[in-house]
Amino acid sequence: MNAANGPAIEIAGLTKSFGRSVALDGLDLTVGSGEVHGFLGPNGSGKTTTIRVLLGLLRPDAGTARMLGQDPWRDAVALHRRIAYVPGDVTLWPTITGGEVIDLLGRMRGGLHRARRDELLERFDLDPRKKARTYSKGNRQKVALVAALASDAELLLLDEPTSGLDPLMEAQFQHCVHQAKEEGRTVLLSSHILAEVEALCDRVSIIRLGRTVETGTLRELRHLTRTSIAVETAQPLSGIDALPGVHDLVVDDHHARFDVDTAQLDAVVRRLAPLGVRSLTSTPPTLEEMFLRHYGDEETPTAAAVAR
């Protein structure tokens, strides 16, 4: 849509506290126009607070936030016509049906596509005639998703949108996000489901305790991590443990398993080649591992090395 107009979201040094508890502590976040951006962090790390600031519901204590080139607090109403939002914990009006909620939210946002709405209802297998009171968490989430996806919004703010969906619906959701991306829309997808983020996102920001700890493309982030190698050679393996960047080495004569810092991969492969490689499997690092590194302090490389 307006891919050339600079980033869709630009947050710098954002701070927000509620009483004595600090929710955001100098958060930075940049989401490029047209990209699907993963927003990762454990519960309570500040994902929802960030999104609420972007919606103009919360007033930041310090720092700046711009969305689609406008100020989320001052220009809230103008901005809201260009975005769609799915809350993490969807609460609906108990006596109003799901279909009515979808239409209501769509109309208040400035219209929704009738055909796409019906297609989405089909896709998500949602009965629009039921009163919201009787919906399960997953169904309430579907109501909010259909309302958001059936709109014309340039930017989708999705706060853990799949936490109540089953794997089948999760696949439908991924299809819809791909579609949105093809249409040139920007998506901020907050999540703690790593497989989802790996499958969908161009770039990822990981936050913890209200601060951004890592940001980049999946490839860039993987660069910071290790690759797992399983190798079988013709000659007995030796000297691997002396190489820099090799961890958790298990050698069994001709077989070896180890992790290697991705930066040192080239040196290790050169050392292995003269030994006559019979088979080699290398597993790229998953976000899971990155996640553990950020949130499991005892898993840091130095600690692991000392333990050995």
Next chain:
Amino acid sequence: MTGAGGLLRFMLRRERFALPWWLAGATLLVLVQSTQSQNLYDTPEDLANLRRTLGGNTAVIAMSGPVRLLETIGGEVAFEILAFVSILVALMNMFLVGRHTRADEESGRAELVRSARVGRAATLAAVLGLALLANLAVAVLLFAVTAGTGLPPAGSVLFGVSVAAVGMTFAALTAVAVQVFESTRAAYGAVALVLGAAFVLRAAGDVGSGALSWVSPIGWAQRTFPFVDNRWWPLLVPVALGALLVTAALALLGRRDFGAGLVRPRPGRPSASPALGSPWGLAWRLQRGPVVGWAVGLFLLGAAYGSIGESIEQYVADNPEVAQFLPGGAADMINAYLALTMTTLALMTAAFGVTAALRARAEETSGRAEPVLATGTSRATWLASHLSVAVGGSALVLAAAGAGQGLAYGLTVGDANQVPRLLGVALGYLPAVLVVAAVAVLAIGWLPRAAAVVAWVAVAYCAVIALFAESFDLPGWLRRASPFAHTPQAPLEALTATPLVLIALVAVVVAISGYAGLRRRDVGY
């Protein structure tokens, strides 16, 4: 039944805030009535006068109870208050049982409990035990307050137990209703319908032959004739019915799935009507039930007040002491009476206005305001949409009250002009009502967490000033702070535009100040 004891203890803990208020309300109601009646009719002649004036007034009998109760002063207290305190206690029981059964099941809390080592019937048994304790407390408190104010102990015991019996009947009835209906609201609706029918049936019975009173739980309580005949046997009916209802509830519970009822809810609209396309449409849709309910309720109450208007002159002529409670004294009696009752109706409308304004805050704390504010709806529009219900709804409710009073009074005196006249009088209170609602907005803007408390204190304050300022001799500045003090006491005084416009202006300024607070604060906190 496994685990019922533990659940009962847990329920008592959950009830430690709500239940005492209900009990205090019932006790206070009887305390005020008992002292007031004994002050007003302290001689047998006064009581005989009252019997003569009220004995022939079907409207009063329909609103209160059987005339036989007017034989003694204790009976007079029961005549005036037993039906109303019974309704209050019945509602207390309905909410008590509903809250711990179907509401918990709907929210999913009960699922956690049922997954523990707890029998299927344990919750029902525990909640009925809780209701039994609560009704026992009602009986003891009402005995204490009637006997304590000097009424005979034998009648006091029966009075308390009779009210408790009504309560227990409705607890058992609610226990059945929550098995039948899938939603708490539907169950409450059904029980409230029965309660309304119980009141209407006893009214028809007391006015007529008395036979219809015997199909009403309130009728059974009144027909023990406490302080007059002191007969206990009518209470055998609620005991038998209660046992039957509890058995039915247990049988139904054993046959239904968790979370399901016997009546399946009807499917609703698959898409929204054109009316539901804006925050305004949403606010009115959410509150149309309450608006209609309040309008109907105050129409009926207005009609009840209006219907006794004619006999008031006669009544006050016989009981000059009553005149001191009316502004304007014995002169211009009927207008004073209409002004006082209209003030009462307007105060109730203020309570409605506050609930309508506080709805905005409830939407906010429940998280439902968030998706609305994330669309192209500004905070000003969002707040205004809920306030439109407070303003428009209050006008509607006041108009209904005025129309009811005008219609009933006009019918008794044969004057159709009373309808537009009292309608105008009622709407004269709208600015004062809006000031109270505006105070709720002010609190929502600046003291969101305390908004409900602040708003209800404002209502209570206005009520105390309007109804009791004369008797308590309150300082002038405290009296003048109430918007009702500046509203002309029509029809006793002439309605003039200037004070009404000024009061309305105050409401607007206060509401805008509230919005100024909302505009700059976080939403949802």
